[in-house]
Amino acid sequence: MTRLSNASLTQLDAKVATPNYDRTAVSAGIVHFGVGGFHRAHQAMYLDELMNQGKALDWGIVGVGVMPGDRxxxxxxxxxxxxxxxxxxHPDGNYEPRVVGSIIDYRFAPDSPDAVIELMADPAIRIVSLTVxxxxxxxxPVTGEFNLENADVQHDLANPGEAKTSFGLITEALARRRERGVAPFTVMSCDNVEGNGNVAHKMFTAYARARDAELAxxxxxxxxxxxxxxxxxxxxxxxxxxxxxxxxFGVEDAWPVVCEP
Structure with missing residues (x-):
């Protein structure tokens, strides 16, 4: 059995597809909140496919977790x-494994909120995406309006540099980019919510409005x-x-993803 790592990729069963690109050449272009099964089987996998074609090496993903379970x-x-x-x-019982290498780092935000904010303030980050x-x-649930009474939201409004929520972290990063004359990133919801971009827009701007009308x-x-x-x-x-x-396949993986074709 082989423990999954950069060093062990060449030792894996030939039936297991592995990245054919130099992962040390991949730089961050996306920060993603909520790294779960769907993100890893979808967005991260498609970026890995592009990287295997010699493309998108500046679109590496840095995952971010904000919930205790994300540790x-x-x-x-x-x-x-x-x-x-x-x-x-596959429906016929066949298993088709592949190792994905497009996620290059993962930050647990409670460890250092400011480091996560500064990561997103970096001009190299062009997308902040979410599956939350x-x-x-x-x-x-009744009015559809942003819940300003949420205790963590109240904390973030009072302590923007020590934010606990995705709203506080992302909005503070946008505020720093604005102050530094850096173009904003795209906020891209990948959640199964009708009009997900519209919902994200409404909620993030509601949070920003409660913090600073000009920023909003x-x-x-x-x-x-x-x-x-x-x-x-x-x-x-x-x-x-x-x-x-x-x-x-002899692969020791702490948290693989299984999915439909």
Missing amino acids: RMQEALASQDHLYTVVLK TEGGYNFH AWIEAEVPFPNSMVDRITPVTTPTDIEELSSR
Whole structure:
């Protein structure tokens, strides 16, 4: 059995596809909040495909977690050089594994909120994307309006440099880019929410308006919030999935992704 890492890629079973590009040449262009199964089987996988074609090497992904449970993902990815396996389960029972290398780092925001903010303030970051589920947009279930009473939101409004939420972290990064004359990044929702870009736009600008009306007006005018349609069935990874990858292909992966073709 081979533990997944940069050093072990050449030792893996020939049936396991691996990155053919130099991962040390990949630089960050995207910061992604909510690194779960869908993101790793979709956006990260497609970037890996482009990198295998010698393209998009300046679009590497830095994952960010803000919830307590995200610590586990940070630890799993860090233990294997941020590599992981996507396993396609075909209807005929065939398994098709590939190692994805487009995620180059992962930050657990509570460890250092300012470092995450500065990462997004870097001009090299052109997209900040999100898969945070419908609940991550903090809107009232009845009115559909942004919930300013949320305790973490109140904390972030009072302490923008020590933000706890995606709203506080991303808005503070945009504020710093504005102050430094750096063009804003695109905020790209990849959640299964109708009009996801519209929802993200409404919630982020509501947060910004509560913080600073001028900043909110700049975000309204300058920051793109595209809508997207996304779908891929990615069941929660089970101990059986981890064992199957190990027994069939000899790959020890702390958190692989299994999905439909």
